[in-house]
Amino acid sequence: MRIGIVCPYSWDVPGGVQFHIRDLAAYFIRLGHEVSVLAPADDDTPLPPYVVSAGRAVPVPYNGSVARLNFGFLSAARVRRWLHDGAFDVIHIHEPTSPSLGLLTCWAAQGPIVATFHTSNPRSRAMIAAYAILQAALEKISARIAVSEYARRTLVEHLGGDAVVIPNGVDVDFFARAEPKPEWQGGTIGFIGRIDEPRKGLPVLMKALPKILAERPGTRLLVAGRGDEEEAVESLPAELRPQVEFLGMVSDEDKARLLRSVDLYVAPNTGGESFGIILVEAMSAGAPVLASDLDAFAQVLDQGAAGELFANEDPDALAEGALRLLGDPGRRAELRERGSVHVRRFDWSTVGADILSVYETVTAGAAAVAAADDERGAGPGLRARLRLARD
Amino acid sequence: MTPTLIWTLVVLAAIGLYLSWTAGRLDRLHARIDAARAALDAQLLRRASVAQEVATSGVLDPAASIVLYEAAHGARQAEEEQREVAESELSQALRAVFAEAQQVDAVRDAPGGDEAARELTEAVRRVPMARRFYNDAVGAARRLRGHRKVRWFHLAGHAAFPMSFEMDDEPPSALAERAAA
Numbered sequence: 001m002r003i004g005i006v007c008p009y010s011w012d013v014p015g016g017v018q019f020h021i022r023d024l025a026a027y028f029i030r031l032g033h034e035v036s037v038l039a040p041a042d043d044d045t046p047l048p049p050y051v052v053s054a055g056r057a058v059p060v061p062y063n064g065s066v067a068r069l070n071f072g073f074l075s076a077a078r079v080r081r082w083l084h085d086g087a088f089d090v091i092h093i094h095e096p097t098s099p100s101l102g103l104l105t106c107w108a109a110q111g112p113i114v115a116t117f118h119t120s121n122p123r124s125r126a127m128i129a130a131y132a133i134l135q136a137a138l139e140k141i142s143a144r145i146a147v148s149e150y151a152r153r154t155l156v157e158h159l160g161g162d163a164v165v166i167p168n169g170v171d172v173d174f175f176a177r178a179e180p181k182p183e184w185q186g187g188t189i190g191f192i193g194r195i196d197e198p199r200k201g202l203p204v205l206m207k208a209l210p211k212i213l214a215e216r217p218g219t220r221l222l223v224a225g226r227g228d229e230e231e232a233v234e235s236l237p238a239e240l241r242p243q244v245e246f247l248g249m250v251s252d253e254d255k256a257r258l259l260r261s262v263d264l265y266v267a268p269n270t271g272g273e274s275f276g277i278i279l280v281e282a283m284s285a286g287a288p289v290l291a292s293d294l295d296a297f298a299q300v301l302d303q304g305a306a307g308e309l310f311a312n313e314d315p316d317a318l319a320e321g322a323l324r325l326l327g328d329p330g331r332r333a334e335l336r337e338r339g340s341v342h343v344r345r346f347d348w349s350t351v352g353a354d355i356l357s358v359y360e361t362v363t364a365g366a367a368a369v370a371a372a373d374d375e376r377g378a379g380p381g382l383r384a385r386l387r388l389a390r391d
Numbered sequence: 392m393t394p395t396l397i398w399t400l401v402v403l404a405a406i407g408l409y410l411s412w413t414a415g416r417l418d419r420l421h422a423r424i425d426a427a428r429a430a431l432d433a434q435l436l437r438r439a440s441v442a443q444e445v446a447t448s449g450v451l452d453p454a455a456s457i458v459l460y461e462a463a464h465g466a467r468q469a470e471e472e473q474r475e476v477a478e479s480e481l482s483q484a485l486r487a488v489f490a491e492a493q494q495v496d497a498v499r500d501a502p503g504g505d506e507a508a509r510e511l512t513e514a515v516r517r518v519p520m521a522r523r524f525y526n527d528a529v530g531a532a533r534r535l536r537g538h539r540k541v542r543w544f545h546l547a548g549h550a551a552f553p554m555s556f557e558m559d560d561e562p563p564s565a566l567a568e569r570a571a572a
Contacts, residue, residue, distance in 0.1 A: 139531050143524045161527040164520050361521050365430025
């Protein structure tokens with residue numbers, strides 16, 4: 001099958017959607033499909049052979065922050081050329097509502113389109129204003145995928161219509177096989193995420209830390225992610241600061257080793273999450289998970305069966321949960337075991353097969369209709385000839 | 392020509408363009424519905440065929456075989472109006488027969504059973520998918536057809552008002568778990 005995938009975010013910037021697309025493309029290529037990914041990238045960045053650059057993304061203020069988007073004449077032309085050269089059986093657009101490559105592709109493409117909705121942002125003012133335009137573009141999408149039940153609900157509320165839920169994929173064995181690192185073991189708590197992004201929840205964890213250290217003084221917190229380290233420990237009394245270790249940005253290998261090593265992984269995110277891939281990665285590596293009770297997290301953790309939940313933005317509840325788990329090796333072992341069974345449904349072998357099922361469903365339908373048209377011998381009708389049909 | 396006349400012509404032309412664009416949108420939606428319906432029919436047929444194959448293979452006990460055969464046969468033969476009911480009954484029959492994981496294992500152990508079990512698992516997963524895509528397309532077309540401009544100018548032409556396909560498509564738990572596992 002010839003598959004065209006559209007990535008809305010710059011390929012050279014690391015991010016969840018980019019990684020998802022990279023792994024998805026790798027999975028399809030392994031199965032022998034032809035894959036081409038259209039993504040924004042600087043012209044001089046080295047790209048894998050299957051990625052086609054759509055030009056540089058332009059930083060513009062959008063939806064309350066600065067977003068890097070692709071639009072305008074040049075991008076539209078590149079999208080059209082990519083579609084034309086690729087002659088794809090199916091086109092898979094990620095994040096089609098962002099005013100970038102996804103929307104441009106929706107406008108230009110013909111044939112079966114599949115779209116994945118990753119974020120579950122509340123409806124923005126721009127989206128309300130552009131609703132009619134957006135709706136006309138989104139109508140072309142034959143199959144919608146939401147990454148979680150929560151993302152699906154927001155999609156149904158804001159745009160109408162429906163979607164199937166297929167979670168994000170993780171290479172479970174990569175994490176399960178990682179080698180633990182001795183210096184990261186022994187009474188350690190792990191946190192991975194941007195330090196300077198309050199929604200990732202490090203401040204909540206910092207507030208809970210004194211209470212945890214009061215009861216278990218030897219505990220160490222290992223923080224992986226970029227951001228200002230000085231600022232992060234500001235709220236902490238000076239004598240406790242040595243208990244926090246900053247590892248900076250870590251490689252995929254080190255991330256897996258870190259998750260294999262820690263006694264407890266804490267995800268104190270306060271919002272803005274529609275899935276929670278990091279929880280799946282932690283469970284794959286066999287780390288017991290303690291996470292805030294966001295909708296998306298509760299779903300990934302099977303409503304608390306595969307990992308424990310605490311009341312969102314409540315440092316005391318976090319400290320209490322962490323102390324209970326750190327003091328109970330039996331419960332941790334139980335969570336490890338449940339987690340490793342539970343994550344199988346997020347493995348690429350399952351997720352990739354599901355996405356391929358979606359492709360096959362839409363292409364089969366489109367092929368059947370095309371065949372029926374040929375049989376009837378109906379050339380382009382009057383309306384089509386007058387360019388009234390199919391835009 | 393007076394400026395008023397020119398302006399009137401410009402406005403009329405703009406309205407005409409807008410209406411023709413909307414008609415194009417609607418046409419595309421109807422094409423999408425046809426494609427989604429074809430896909431749904433294909434998946435339903437596939438499910439019924441695999442179910443019938445398993446039912447006649449002799450792997451299941453006689454009672455289960457008869458229940459499953461009856462439901463699969465009913466789904467394949469159903470008239471358009473009875474289709475939703477017949478397909479729902481097949482879902483229920485599949486759920487009853489494959490309520491336990493041992494039953495799935497029994498099918499797997501039979502010669503060629505691995506293939507049949509895989510096809511059945513795939514079919515019960517794809518039917519809800521195809522149905523959701525179809526109903527999504529129907530919903531979009533209905534929303535657009537509800538618009539005043541579409542009704543007043545008869546932009547939908549003679550296309551039948553699309554109806555959603557409502558059925559019970561809950562997969563048997565033993566097969567659904569295997570799809571996830």
